[in-house]
Every structure is written in structure tokens, then in C-alpha cells.
Amino acid sequence: MKPGKIASQCAHAATGMYAELMQRSILRRWEQCGQAKIVVTCRNQQEMNNLKEAADSIGLPTFVVADAGRTQVLAGSKTVLAVGPGKLVVE
Template identity: 35%
Template sequence: MSETRLVIVMRTDLGMGKGKMAAQAAHAAVIAALRSQSTPAFADWWRAGQPKVVLKVADEDTLGLVVAAAEEARLPVEVVHDAGRTQVVSGTATCCAIGPARHDELQPVTGQLSLL
């Protein structure tokens, strides 16, 4: 059986500080968890200790391609749009969360991306 995990994909072109990126990743994880909490994948992920991996993309276009690939693969995907109170303009797509889902389902969508 393939491990269930949550993947967060972060844009690196926005000049966000480490704390801002951490906050955006936390937003993504919370949104994904809340939206999937009634699913078998969530139950597996929860029992496994909520494994997460944070990957990076260079820009908004690449984030959009990853989101589209996740949707095409029928994976749960949530895009975080910033409120614009600190480092980026309101509405900016900063990252996305994909899953929780099995590693073998995520691999075709995110396997080519590097760790943040």
C-alpha cells in the first residue's frame, strides 16, 4: 500500500520571507484537511501522522499547470490566495495543497518537482 500524504507546492518568485511561506503552507494544509476530513484518504493520512512534503515551482504559470494536472488526475487540490496584508498583493496565488492522497497517485503530478 502506498503512503498517503499531503503535498504543498509553493511559488518561489514572490520574494516571500520564510515566515510568510510557512504561513501560506499552513493555510494550504488546514484548507486541504478541512475539505477532506470525511474521506478515506484523510483517515489514512491522519493515522499515518499527517505526512506532508513541500515542493517548489518557479512562478504562477507553473503553479497553474500543477493545479490543472492535479484536477485532471482527480486529486483534491486547493489553491491559497493571499489576503494582501503583508508581502504580496491581495488575491495572489501563493501555493496549493494536493491531497491527502496516496503517493502513487501524487507522483505523476508532483514527482518532477524539487523540495522547497
């Protein structure tokens, strides 16, 4: 994907996750702490699937963007995974 498409897909992930979390207190805490975001790259779909499974297994919220297929990728392609926010654990 070209840089603009990647940015658009990341925005879809962020707004999709936000919409899913609107009624949860974790969202308010995330907003109050600066709305931190971390971006990483996956080498392939399997790696993204593995990250989603790992996040799900420890109770982190996830949101997967499936592209509509109108521009650069095939319809239904999973392009971005949003993970979190989650509770901060300090040891």
C-alpha cells in the same frame, strides 16, 4: 516572500485542505500513516497552475491559497497549492 510568510501560507494550505477533506475516508488513512507532506517550489504562477491542472486531471484533491494582501503580496495572489492526499498505488 520571507520565510515566515511562506510558512504561514503553507499552514493555510494544509488547514484549508484538511477542512475540505474532513468527511472523506482518505483523510483518516492519511492521518493513520503519519500525515506525510512533501514541499516543492514553483518557479512561477504558470508552473503552479500546471501542477494544479495535472493533479485535478487524475482526481487528486487540491487547495489554492489566495492571499488577503495585508502584508507582503498583493490581495488575491495565489501563493501556495496543496495537493492530496491520494491513494497509494504499489506496483
